[in-house]
Amino acid sequence: MRERRPVTDRTAENRRRPLATLAALLPYLWPRGETELRVRVAAALACLLLAKLVNVTVPLFYKGAVDALTPQGAGAAIALPVALVVGYGLVRVLAQAFGELRDTIFAKVAVRAVRRIARETFEHLHRLSLRFHLERRTGGLSRAIERGMEGTSFLLNLLLFSIVPTMLEIGLVTAILWGLYDIEFALATIATIAVYVAFTTTVSEWRVKFRREKNERDSEANGRAIDSLLNYETVKYFGNEAMEARRYDASLALYERASLRTQASLSFLNVGQGLIIATGLTVMMLLAGSRVVAGTMTVGDFVLVNAYLLQLYVPLNALGFVYRNLRQSLIDLEQLFALLDVAVDVRDRPGAPPLPDGPGHLAFRGVSFAYDPRRPILRDVSFEAPPGARIAIVGPSGAGKSTVARLLFRFYDAGEGAIEIEGRDVRAVTQASVRAAIGVVPQDTVLFNDTIFYNIAYGRPEASREEVEEAARLAQLHDFIARLPDGYATQVGERGLKLSGGEKQRVAIARVILKRPRILLFDEATSALDTNTEREIQAALDRVAAGHTTIVIAHRLSTVVDADEILVLEAGRIIERGRHGELVARDGLYAGMWRRQSEAARLADELARVAAESPPPG
Numbered sequence: 001m002r003e004r005r006p007v008t009d010r011t012a013e014n015r016r017r018p019l020a021t022l023a024a025l026l027p028y029l030w031p032r033g034e035t036e037l038r039v040r041v042a043a044a045l046a047c048l049l050l051a052k053l054v055n056v057t058v059p060l061f062y063k064g065a066v067d068a069l070t071p072q073g074a075g076a077a078i079a080l081p082v083a084l085v086v087g088y089g090l091v092r093v094l095a096q097a098f099g100e101l102r103d104t105i106f107a108k109v110a111v112r113a114v115r116r117i118a119r120e121t122f123e124h125l126h127r128l129s130l131r132f133h134l135e136r137r138t139g140g141l142s143r144a145i146e147r148g149m150e151g152t153s154f155l156l157n158l159l160l161f162s163i164v165p166t167m168l169e170i171g172l173v174t175a176i177l178w179g180l181y182d183i184e185f186a187l188a189t190i191a192t193i194a195v196y197v198a199f200t201t202t203v204s205e206w207r208v209k210f211r212r213e214k215n216e217r218d219s220e221a222n223g224r225a226i227d228s229l230l231n232y233e234t235v236k237y238f239g240n241e242a243m244e245a246r247r248y249d250a251s252l253a254l255y256e257r258a259s260l261r262t263q264a265s266l267s268f269l270n271v272g273q274g275l276i277i278a279t280g281l282t283v284m285m286l287l288a289g290s291r292v293v294a295g296t297m298t299v300g301d302f303v304l305v306n307a308y309l310l311q312l313y314v315p316l317n318a319l320g321f322v323y324r325n326l327r328q329s330l331i332d333l334e335q336l337f338a339l340l341d342v343a344v345d346v347r348d349r350p351g352a353p354p355l356p357d358g359p360g361h362l363a364f365r366g367v368s369f370a371y372d373p374r375r376p377i378l379r380d381v382s383f384e385a386p387p388g389a390r391i392a393i394v395g396p397s398g399a400g401k402s403t404v405a406r407l408l409f410r411f412y413d414a415g416e417g418a419i420e421i422e423g424r425d426v427r428a429v430t431q432a433s434v435r436a437a438i439g440v441v442p443q444d445t446v447l448f449n450d451t452i453f454y455n456i457a458y459g460r461p462e463a464s465r466e467e468v469e470e471a472a473r474l475a476q477l478h479d480f481i482a483r484l485p486d487g488y489a490t491q492v493g494e495r496g497l498k499l500s501g502g503e504k505q506r507v508a509i510a511r512v513i514l515k516r517p518r519i520l521l522f523d524e525a526t527s528a529l530d531t532n533t534e535r536e537i538q539a540a541l542d543r544v545a546a547g548h549t550t551i552v553i554a555h556r557l558s559t560v561v562d563a564d565e566i567l568v569l570e571a572g573r574i575i576e577r578g579r580h581g582e583l584v585a586r587d588g589l590y591a592g593m594w595r596r597q598s599e600a601a602r603l604a605d606e607l608a609r610v611a612a613e614s615p616p617p618g
């Protein structure tokens, strides 16, 4: 049984350990084979170190100046400590300059990592099977990628520039306080920080679930909005705008609730952090003040302690912010990486060779298949198409005809039996080579929101303009395009909605002509069209198909009378097979369908004739 893993709604299962997520990021911080980026990381770290070293000297200059300005005894002259004051200004600027330099140098590393992760995710999404894509929600997916990209950039910066340097700064300041005065100051500092860190991590962990909920609601609301907008016309047909708005708003309401909880818990965290730091500060100032009174410390020392504490306060506060955001970014990234973890269920065997060249010999051997193990769709389907043959598959809707096509194209792997092209099992060769050999004109064609030219040329993007126009001519499309005001540069709209069904279908045919595959597959390519258009397109298809192995899935039997073999599929089984004449003579399901359709066609012709002959009433 194959594993099924929809993505956005199953986060619980895909939840990674935070450390695993962080570890997954490390290769992006030290990218293999990218010397420039590695040099940048090293240089940024050097700047960081310099900035911090310079920064801890700032209070020393300050203290020196204060002491120099404080009268030491009665009548002692005060000299203006110009060097100290200027030095104070200078080191401040230097510290800031190193910080900015660091950010500038590192930016490329972070941006490049975001780009790589986004591209890898995109490629992975295209590798995932049709099964995955039928189950996902595009809106939720794109939000997960977006958030993951933001999270990546944020995390990389945090990792390198907040956590490491804050730790460094705390260590330096503690050491200086200890060295200059006594251990009590160092202990008080460490105690404050320990309580602070413990509080922050505990509360942040508790808050994680709010954030996760917020993300899930966000994805859900987005998915609904996009689904609804994609169904714009359907919404209008049934006048359901209000219902759509209600459904969207219901998702938003849940999002709102989750956001409020996130905010309230954040405020709690902030207040707690502030309280801890204020307490620590007060205790240390009391310690220092009592020493000044006792005469063991100068006013400059008092100022120095205060300056260091305030200097620590900034990064500590940042640490709280960082930890919070770290958790949030990790949660955002989790979804992205969960996406990358989704197993590709149709994959090439290791070392699979490409499909060898050949004339287009095709065979299904005892193929059975089910999308869902509880409901078999195809049962023991066997047929063979020698090179150049035309095989038709007919049968009621839902019989499994398109499924045969999807299996041939290897959107899914057959459960039992084998599908062979040129005598090779399609599972033993690369997917890309199988797909390159088959040209599909699908039941309904969806186009890219670009020009007609782009959409036709999609069949072989390197084709020349002449080749594209030639393909359009063969598909009976060129004259139509020539009449458009913008010609080949006409925009087709989202999903190709600005073209009619027949026009879209002809674009699909032109694409396949450009692709030049050895096997052709028409899945009810003309069933959505009126009889006249159908005849035109059928003629185009016949021209394209000449000399190629062709599978025609058809609803209207008139299009398959000349097939080499007709397979009648019902409920996933081939129940009749043979040439048109044989099947009609057998008087089974096919003969019945044929009679009904010819009768309908005859009636339609009759009606048209009568309408043409009799003058309109009145």
Ligand SMILES: Nc1ncnc2c1ncn2[C@@H]1O[C@H](COP(=O)(O)OP(=O)(O)O)[C@@H](O)[C@H]1O
Pocket: 134, 371, 372, 377, 396, 397, 398, 399, 400, 401, 402, 403, 404
């Ligand atoms: N992705 C899918 N997951 C589950 N069932 C599916 C899926 N695609 C199609 N089916 C079901 O498989 C049956 C055969 O579908 P299909 O091959 O498209 O029929 P048709 O003969 O009309 O082309 C239908 O009953 C359909 O509901």
Ligand SMILES: [Mg+2]
Pocket: 401, 402, 403, 443, 523, 524
């Ligand atoms: Mg179908």
